Amino acid sequence: EVHLVQSGAEVNKPGESLKISCKGSGYIFISYWIAWVRQMPGKGLEWMGTINPTDSQTTYNPSLQGQVSFSADRSISTAYLQWRSLKASDTAIYYCARLKHFDYGDLDYWGQGTLVTVSS
């Protein structure tokens, strides 16, 4: 059975760095891109971008370019979302999801979400 398990909730201060993870199991991890989706408090879903675990090729939503970075370690079937300097506006739930078909954007399995709270 396919599972994506994300790291636990985080509480950080503005300016701090952070890396959260998403570990896949039950399928061949390198066969599917991973997408990251943001959900700010009380708001809708926002596409952040994708990473190919095979070669770490990435795509980013232009509105978020430079603010976050994606990485992956295929040897442990894990994808990462990273910030170099957090802002209060980064407070949100972050989901990873398996991209079933790169060209069509359908997300067939989702992680449970990681709540990131940024507050001084």
Added chain:
Amino acid sequence: SYVLTQPPSVSVAPGKTAWITCGGSNIGRKNVHWYQQKPGLAPVLVIFYSSERPSGIPERFSGSNSGNTATLTISRVEAGDEADYYCQVCDRNIDQHVVFGGGTRLTVL
């Protein structure tokens, strides 16, 4: 940028049919996916490629797409269908590549 427009809310009585729309320019030419999100949980894919249903999703869920509107139809609505529903398209020709609609809160009366 490409915008998908959903009604903020839809209300329906149990046993009736709910229609949730998703408007976008020439959306009928694109593949539309629909997700259900219940409070505190991750989204779940309920319709892909505009009208296909993943395994495990009840037949009560169906989708259509034509012109400038895609529609998610939920027949014989149950209390457990109460959730937020999001439409999504992927188009490599648009800057964002992938866009979600703003979401529709389905309330079962």
